[in-house]
Amino acid sequence: MDFNDTPQEATFRAEVQNWLTANVPTEAELTGLDYIGRAKLWQKKKHDAGWACIRWPKAHGGRDASAIEQVIFNQEEAKFDTPAGIFAIGQGMCAPTMMTWATEEQNRRFMPPMASGEEVWCQLFSEPAGGSDLAALRTKGVKDGDDWIVNGQKIWTSGAHYSDFGVLVLRTDPEAPKHQGLTYFFLDMKSPGIEIKPIRQISGGANFNEVYFTDVRIPDAQRLGNVGQGWQVALTTLMNERASIGGGGGGVNFDSVFELAQSVDLGERPAIEDPSVRRKLADWYVQEAGLKFTGYRSMTALSKGEIPGPENSIGKLVGAPKQQDMASFALDLLEQAGVIWDEKLSERAGLFQATYMASPGLRIAGGTDEIMANIIAERVLGMPQDIRVDKGIPFSEVPTASS
Amino acid sequence: MDFNDTPQEATFRAEVQNWLTANVPTEAELTGLDYIGRAKLWQKKKHDAGWACIRWPKAHGGRDASAIEQVIFNQEEAKFDTPAGIFAIGQGMCAPTMMTWATEEQNRRFMPPMASGEEVWCQLFSEPAGGSDLAALRTKGVKDGDDWIVNGQKIWTSGAHYSDFGVLVLRTDPEAPKHQGLTYFFLDMKSPGIEIKPIRQISGGANFNEVYFTDVRIPDAQRLGNVGQGWQVALTTLMNERASIGGGGGGVNFDSVFELAQSVDLGERPAIEDPSVRRKLADWYVQEAGLKFTGYRSMTALSKGEIPGPENSIGKLVGAPKQQDMASFALDLLEQAGVIWDEKLSERAGLFQATYMASPGLRIAGGTDEIMANIIAERVLGMPQDIRVDKGIPFSEVPTASS
């Protein structure tokens, strides 16, 4: 057991470090650009030098790199303050789906500009009535000659407003059982009939959108998989979703609460000297360390060319409620001042307040705590599904709130 | 709002106090008797003076007292160290069922000796394959002339070995849907064909039994309710069960852990001075006080002649895991000595160790934590039942482990 790279990995890491050191954009290069412009500039630079989407085939704009090389690249890039990605969903979820289900010709057309950041992609699955039950989607696709005509509404679409293309799942046969009446497409987000409205969150952000479709036409050539096979195609996308969501950087963590406890008093002494604070901090440290070392085990598997075990599925389930409880605890340490949410007045520019307000979203996005626990029970422990009343009957007959 | 008795209640309380002070058995009176003998002696004394089962009709051995009078009597009796009851199940569960479903003649025969403690009753519902699913019982009753012939096995029967009579539910029609094929009886526990085996618990005790029935005959005259109506009759018993189980006295509580924390050190000082201990103690105090005052609200309703609300349903769900966690915490405070379980060597004669080992049973007996949470969700909050796959089909076709 050791924490060292293999000689090959070390060589690769050095190469990455050298390139990044020389090429990470300076503030001067980025001046005047908004976050989209900044992200695109950096992505283009990476792509031009062969460092974008390195696991992809060269023919699709990648580098044919291994999984561990991708991990090493990410680790090294994370050491710099590079413009944050607006490409995660496209490159992380849409691309694997395209590469599995689209024609080679389509992939040669669409993957390189996705890799270079010139074209941004989004994912249109969720619907208002769906929630955790993704396959309950109702946005309709009706065949019309060589096209499909789309009507309905999607929700929780990140980046819809700056995306060039999107992948979406439609209900093409309401009389088939729920999972069998779906078909999967990709589409041009500039198509006529698409209306995009941002969703304001309680955290103040608006990272998601509602997307309305009115008689939008999608060419049948942009179908992925067969008609009625949409759920299987969607599973390719979803399997890649959990990987790309994760605990996320940012937010409150052990270090920030530990340091806060050093700087504020509880009773007559610094909070860090209070055993009740110390015990809570110990528990959070142990959780973070446990996740970190579980991640190391997965990386080891990647490094050996193996597929990691199911251990990493616990990340979001542990991380999201932990952020909420740590933020709440930190606000309590601040006492009355805990409610002040002001970049200038608040400790760490409002990090604890922002996390308190954002963490309920973390517990929901990409699968609620409850769904994550189901997934661990079913896929990791091999326990059976709950009783399903929506299987094997026509979707139109599945009970809904309105029925 | 006050904690005082009404004038009537105060008069009644004084009368109870006077009688108890004069009549609670002395150690001399009890010498030489085992716990059954002691309990019977005290019960007989209460009965002879008109203080047994005081809410029951006089004709059945009671006193025609009100609910609040019963509460007052219990409160006052609890101030003395009286021989603990072996009558709780009979008087608390069997009696209300008999008084609801048996003939007046039967009640005049059976209730007075139950009230006086001369005849002890038990309850035979649970079966090995049933668990939380009480209605899944399989012990068979087959009609034979004026009798029913019983074969099968019951489990978790408290006091079967010292009981004179019992109530039991049998499956009299396996082809009817689960809840419709049941019939309810009472029986003489000395009937031929009954074999009783104690169940040893992990706590060391053996409060429960397995009871085996081999061709046991029960006269049809001892049927309560109609054939096939057994589940409805059983509900009468079960509704009275939750009331008689409760958090129980005994076991670890705030006081015992608080005092322990005063007497052992954590680090360089008494544990009670450690804020992490103080915070935990505060939480437990708040839970105990919350339960106590919730109980006061119910008593107030009784005192006004009203039916208490559903608040008291939380007692066992809060109390049982609390006992487990407090016991575990207390053992930790004792450090290595926490494992010593010895009347002479252990703090409080092993109270903390005994509770650690008994509390898993508290979380299960009379409805597991999970069942109690279901009950609160369904009966208190009005949420729907989980999906039931065992309804409306013949019991013989309900899936089981062996099918």
Next chain:
Amino acid sequence: MNFEFSDEQNMLREQAQSFLKAECPPQAVRTVLDGDAAFDQSLWQKVVDMGWTATVIPEQYDGLGLTYLELSVIAEELGRCLAPLPFSSSVYLATEAILAAGSDAQKAAWLPKLAAGAVMGCLADSEANGHLTAAKLSTRYADGTITGVKLPVADGDVADFAVVVASSAAGPVLALVDLNQPGCQRQVVSTLDPSRSHAAITFDGASAELLGEAGSGWIQLQQLYNRAAVLFAWEQVGGADTALNMAKEYALGRFAFGRPIATYQAIKHKLAAAYVKNTLARGNCYFGAWALSTNASELPVAAASARVAAIQAYYYAAKENIQTHGGMGFTWEFDCQFPYRRSKLLSVNIGSEAIWQEKLISAIEAQRAA
């Protein structure tokens, strides 16, 4: 044993509920949250007209002379509807401070106006991040003036006067300060819960008069906290009930996988847990109300128990209400944010969970040592 509100008190509750249902729907909270107003002025006037600000003020000062049981009922109902009002600051804190420690002259000067809603008060205690202790007080009282900065002061931007906690040569004091004077500068500060307003107040030699004896301010403050804690706890329990009910209603109507999510144990047990916490908190609030209304020696234990239980219940119910709603619960458009924000504000406003857990055990120790 009569551990229930009286018929009259229950009637007051019914009145309050129907009044607030009409006058303080969620939209009223949203209007303050989204807008520039510091509080709902029209609702405030109606609340004043109902006599709620006068509840426990003695009749000799134009109050209603009712008990803290009535005020508990009102607190719970205001908490239930998340009222965007400076009620807790003015009634549970400022009015209480004057009732407890004011001279006859001070009472005569302020109580009738408080009763009539002509003025509003607030408590200016906090100065910085973390736990305030007597030793750390940097706001200073001397020669009838106050100098220092208080931050944040709940409702400090709209109050007419403040009860200021300050140090002095004689030790800590409580001082009454008219905020409408040149020596007081107020600045609104942004918070987690914009449906309640907060200010930073800079006192620059503002004229002030002592409330009670010089040097006894810290003890007075603790007593004030104890009394307010019971009323805060009732507001919190009311809010926790609202969060639980919102979650339950949504779960009954929301379907996933062909069935209401209310049929799933994950949801049922979550809401059962919230019910348990709310019920425990309510039980403790009853005892708190009794102790407050009878000025019982048990008040320190009762107040701390109610406060700790209510903080825990509200946090749990508020966060799990959002969780039960899923993504919709995280949108600005839904009302789940109201109890989530308010629960935190009420949790830290007169000292957080840790402080009250400590107070509780200290009070139990004192009780047992006596």
Next chain:
Amino acid sequence: MNFEFSDEQNMLREQAQSFLKAECPPQAVRTVLDGDAAFDQSLWQKVVDMGWTATVIPEQYDGLGLTYLELSVIAEELGRCLAPLPFSSSVYLATEAILAAGSDAQKAAWLPKLAAGAVMGCLADSEANGHLTAAKLSTRYADGTITGVKLPVADGDVADFAVVVASSAAGPVLALVDLNQPGCQRQVVSTLDPSRSHAAITFDGASAELLGEAGSGWIQLQQLYNRAAVLFAWEQVGGADTALNMAKEYALGRFAFGRPIATYQAIKHKLAAAYVKNTLARGNCYFGAWALSTNASELPVAAASARVAAIQAYYYAAKENIQTHGGMGFTWEFDCQFPYRRSKLLSVNIGSEAIWQEKLISAIEAQRAA
């Protein structure tokens, strides 16, 4: 990055698993629990024959000279089968104490016998209820003798020698004491987990020799605890996995209301929570094993993290395993009691959760101050 056991170590694990499956089935635990034997002597001899007691003892002392990674593998597997053996006392504590602080002569005298299983050792630290501190040590070392009472001493009734923590004129010491001498009286004490034996030992001027320098005993003890904590944590994680697996298997086969209880979210989420805790504990144990095997400066943090996580995981899995089994889990006849008892024994044996949480934060503070 190579954060996994090697192929050879994994092979050792497979061997250990199949060996223990055959030689230490639940019935072996039950036999010790129900009977008079202090431990499973036949299993002990086989474990000795496998060389497990010799794992990290250097070859010059007839050991195998393997690393703590191999010993971690063995610890996890012994924990998994709840082995009724004095392995932790003799190997993680007594052997480690001699390895760390013994003179060449002491090593030569004891290590070959420990490796060969000819003797067994134990650690005699605890004296009374509560947390042991240096200041409270009442057992006294002077002039080559020990006087005092140690209670409880895990495996103290069967060990041949004890490493005794005592005070002395020079400060705390660790002393080696042959238990088979007239100055030592041992009495078996009953515990929560009769599948592991405990004793009270009275030393009445028993002859003793110092282990390491006089006065450094307390520091040595803390270092010993740190090293042992990693190995205890592996045993605990092994046991927690067993409890989780028992619960899962039962839930898959047990029906209620016409379906396996494994289909209910209450059960699924309970076991998912156990899986999460076990996985976090395992991750921390990996780091602990790395730190122990490389004698890294991170050991204090790593050991405390592994210990805290493992204590929490084992308690949760053990109690919820009983709960998942319902009434049957509470019977003597079922095996659910084994991990429930053992989890508590291992939790307090070298210091409880609170102690290690404190050690963890202290170690982090020290790390960051450096």
